[in-house]
Amino acid sequence: MERVATLWIGAKFSFLEHLCLKSFADVDQKPIVYHYGDLEDIPDYIEARDAREIFDTPEIYRDPVTRSVAVHADLFRLKLLQQTDYIWADADAYAVRSFETREGYLFPFANRGRRRIMSGVWAMPGDSPALQNMCKYAFDSDLIPAWWSDQKKEAYRAIFESSTYWSLPLFSFGPPMLFHYIFDTPEHKMAVPRPELYPIPLRHRYLWNDPDMSKLDFLEWDKKMSIHFYGSWFRKIFQGRKISEGSLVDTLLRKHGIDPSDHPI
Template sequence: MRHVASLWIGARLGEIERAAIASFLRLGHAFTLYGYGAIGNLPAGVTLADASEILPGDSILRDRRSGSPAMHADLFRYAMVRATDALWVDLDMIALRPFDFDTPWVLGREDDGQLNNAVLGLPRESRLLASLCAITPATRGVPPHLRGLRRQKYRLRSALRGGLPITEWPWGSTGPRALTHFATLTGDVGRAMPPQAFYPVPIHAVRRFLTPGALRPEDLPADSFGVHLWGRELRAELAGSFGGRVPRGSFLDLIRAEGA
């Protein structure tokens, strides 16, 4: 069974993260969680590992606008895939059946135009992984995926700053957009599994996870390996439309109970 791993930046896991980990443990996966310190409510059966052995955490990369450490997690996963045999999974990915693939190439499309890196496995020697690992905390310049007038705008900003730090790049520039860009350049984009493999519920339909009766696990496609909860958008919808309280009978309520 494939070993899976992820990263948590913080002292305690939330309900979504615990539910995600529990879904893999139930299916028999060994799960390693990397952290930059103790994690107080780690589920039984999870191995806690020192994240600084993969990517130093003395300065956590955070998006300049939102403060999110998602960019740090992007760079961490590329370094982890290169350094270990584990398959990366985000902590808002719920496993529906074993992630037991017979290929080192494990990546999926979130829609027809873009790949997503919430599940990622790549050969260590691949050009694609080398391209992703070339993005480091010290990288400055223009986001490689940008085109047209937007690229010109960022090129000017970068020139005026002596190189634009990646913390000021647009959201997703080191994650899904970078993966899509480099996979297209290397010709590996065709290796990606279709959206239903990991992203059967699109990001614009995140409300389905919160509406009672709108979605049950058995409603998901039979060929889905997992379902990505789009945690950032899910939390925003939960706070904005539901007062921060998970509705009883919703998909999120059902899966969080399994991870309790």
């Protein structure tokens, strides 16, 4: 069976991460969690590894304003895909069934209107031309996104002179980058339908905690590969709020034996 891996920066998981990581173990796909030595909360259903095996940096790249580590995680993910045959899964991706690639590929079809390819679940073979081009952009370029207009590039250079991981907008190594390097290439044909990995659109997020779980039946999420819980939104919904009995989240927590009171948001 193929392996799934993620990165966690922090000392503890909330019940969201415990739920999602346990879901992989419970479909016999024990997940690998890379960390930089700060993880204290290591359950037996994950395999913990040193993140420096993949991406050894003198510091964690954090956004100077929000302190988000999203850029560091994006860079780590590129290194992981380049160096291993693992499937990347964000720690808020829940496994309905075990994750499987097709010839080493697993990612959703592009959103053409928004010019994005979602990056929360992603696998590519190491010799993928698109992956090689993304790594070249991320680790061996001037870091000016090629998908920007000339006017935007000039304005950016006028402000920052030279680009750095800290000055780029968040997600510059995420969905817009994937769209630029994958869409309109033969590799995009390897994509799976978006509902296979993201069956519950973000606009339906409040149904996660609706006591009438049947309201989600029309999405047929239980026939897909994954559910994505969009961690930042999940935290806004559940921080300080009771989990409704019978809701999707309540049902899944009970299924996998996770007590949310043991791992608060």
